[in-house]
Amino acid sequence: MEQKSILVTGGAGYIGSHTVLQLLLGGYRAVIVDNLDNSSQIAVERVQKLAGEYGPNLSFHQIDLRDKPALEQLFVTTKFEAVIHFAGLKAVGESVQKPLMYYDNNLIGTIVLLEVMAAHGCKKLVFSSSATVYGWPKEVPCTEEFPLSATNPYGRTKLFIEEICRDIYQSDSEWKIILLRYFNPVGAHPSGDIGEDPRGIPNNLMPFVQQVAVGRRPALTVFGTDYSTADGTGVRDYIHVVDLADGHISALNKLSDPSVGCEVYNLGTGKGTSVLEMVAAFEKASGKKIPLVLAGRRPGDAEVVYASTDKAAHELTWKAKYGIDEMCRDQWNWASKNPYGYESPDSTA
Numbered sequence: 644m645e646q647k648s649i650l651v652t653g654g655a656g657y658i659g660s661h662t663v664l665q666l667l668l669g670g671y672r673a674v675i676v677d678n679l680d681n682s683s684q685i686a687v688e689r690v691q692k693l694a695g696e697y698g699p700n701l702s703f704h705q706i707d708l709r710d711k712p713a714l715e716q717l718f719v720t721t722k723f724e725a726v727i728h729f730a731g732l733k734a735v736g737e738s739v740q741k742p743l744m745y746y747d748n749n750l751i752g753t754i755v756l757l758e759v760m761a762a763h764g765c766k767k768l769v770f771s772s773s774a775t776v777y778g779w780p781k782e783v784p785c786t787e788e789f790p791l792s793a794t795n796p797y798g799r800t801k802l803f804i805e806e807i808c809r810d811i812y813q814s815d816s817e818w819k820i821i822l823l824r825y826f827n828p829v830g831a832h833p834s835g836d837i838g839e840d841p842r843g844i845p846n847n848l849m850p851f852v853q854q855v856a857v858g859r860r861p862a863l864t865v866f867g868t869d870y871s872t873a874d875g876t877g878v879r880d881y882i883h884v885v886d887l888a889d890g891h892i893s894a895l896n897k898l899s900d901p902s903v904g905c906e907v908y909n910l911g912t913g914k915g916t917s918v919l920e921m922v923a924a925f926e927k928a929s930g931k932k933i934p935l936v937l938a939g940r941r942p943g944d945a946e947v948v949y950a951s952t953d954k955a956a957h958e959l960t961w962k963a964k965y966g967i968d969e970m971c972r973d974q975w976n977w978a979s980k981n982p983y984g985y986e987s988p989d990s991t992a
Contacts (some may be wrong), residue, residue, distance in 0.1 A: 646700065648672040649895065650723045650765075652708060652756065653730030655682035657839040658771065658828055660690050661888040662727060664837070667694040667701055669892055674721060676714070677730065678707035681842055683985035689836045708752030711759065718763040725767035725898055726760060727891055728753065731800065734846050735775075738797035749800035757811060766818045767898045768808070769891055774826045774880075774909070774948065776802045783915070784951035787824070787907050794943050805907070812905035819903045821894040826880035826911035826950050828887050830970040831977035838977030839884075840984030848918060849881075849925075849974055856931040856975065857982040863933050865918055867940035872947060878915035880949035883965035883973070886912075893961035911950030912963040921967060928971035929979070 649666055653659045654675030659682075666673045667690070675687060684703065691698040706713045708730055731749040732738070738745040760766065775798035776791045793799040805822050812818045829849040831838030845851045854860045868875045890910040897903060916924075922933050955961050 646670065646672045647724035648674055648721055650717075650721075650726045651675050652726065652728045653677055653682070653771075655679060655684060655686045655703070656729055657682075658825070658884060658887055659729040660686040660837050661832060661884045662729070662891045663701065664690045664693055664832065665885075665888040665892050666895075667697040670697070672700045673702075674717070674723070675701070675703045676706040676708070676717065677703070679705055681732065683840060685985040686837055686840070693832065693834055693836060708756050709748070711755050714755060714759045715762075718759055718765070723763075723765045725769065725895060726756070726765065727769045727771070727895065728756060729771045731771070733797060735795050735797050736846060738800075739795050742796040745796045745800055749797075750803060753804050753807065757807070761815075766815070768818070768820045769894045769898070770804060770808060770820065770822050772805055772822045772824045772907070773798065773801045774824050774911070774950065776805060776824060777948070779943065779945040780948060783947050784913060784949050785909065786951040787909055787954055809905050816904065818905070819898045820905040821897060821903070822905070822907040823890060823894055824907060824909050824950075825887060826882050826909070826948070828884045829881045830883040830885065830965070830973040832885060833973050833976070835973070835976035835980040838974070838981065838984075840981075848879075848921060849970075852922060852925050852933055853974055853978040855933050856925065856929050857978050859982065861934065862936045863922065864936045864938050866938050867944060868937050869940070870946045872917055874917050874919045876918035877944060878917045878947040878949065880911040880914065881916050881921065881967060881970060882911050882963055883970045885973075886910075886963040886965055890955065890959065890961050893955075893959040897959055906958075908955040908959060909950040909952055910955060910961075910963075911952055912966075913950055913952040915947055915949040916967055921971075924967045925971045925975065928968065929975040
């Protein structure tokens, strides 16, 4: 049986690298394109090692998606069954300061990718979207039918790309597209060899907690302690990155279903966890005390956000398996083995 080749854009990144590993273990060939702007080639090498006998089925090309000739060349030499599209800049704060950089990178990169896919008759796509497209939802859990609105340029790039995908499908029903809206990915591969390696100041809770635990930052700032939640802190739906990666494999399998057009699925656990609950679970997993600095609410932060996961359960036969204890255990395992991510401390100065 000939192996199917899957193109994974941004495959050297956090979620991309975990998904590539699951693809390889599932018997696929994986071809990564990544411009390494916010990721490391070391992740690719480690994925290859973790995949064992399947390691040789992975190849890597350092390409920026906006480089159309380079992407064309790749499609000329390889026949792709489908594309999983992760590539994109993802820091909310940075997107507010540098909106044009985000629109250029995320939108133009995606448009070039879709043009090249269409030209080569590869019309199956799994797109890495985000729960940010719900804006600040008025109620929970968030279902896939909720009204869409984004509150920052990063979120808008996700929303615009979703709209582009819906328009493409409307114009050409040969396309099969699955849009995956992630909630809050955390954790790492149980081996501790691949994980999240944010450059600069992290945007999310867990990398921050992790950097405090390994001594890179003095304390965690908790924004908002007066929400009407059990302990006053914001509640989010955290999902283990390995569960998330498996969700992509389920979505990929679903693309061969003749009834698929342009579908959207939430990937979360369907449960909310507060900031303080997450910190407590991490302290338990790591044996480290996380000093806290309590601060006021950040403008625009929602109080409680978690996913409705029924649609993914029914149609993708996918469900998150891991809880916050496993998320924290695996995150700490990665952090303690790689306190400075993929680089040595000298190179992060």
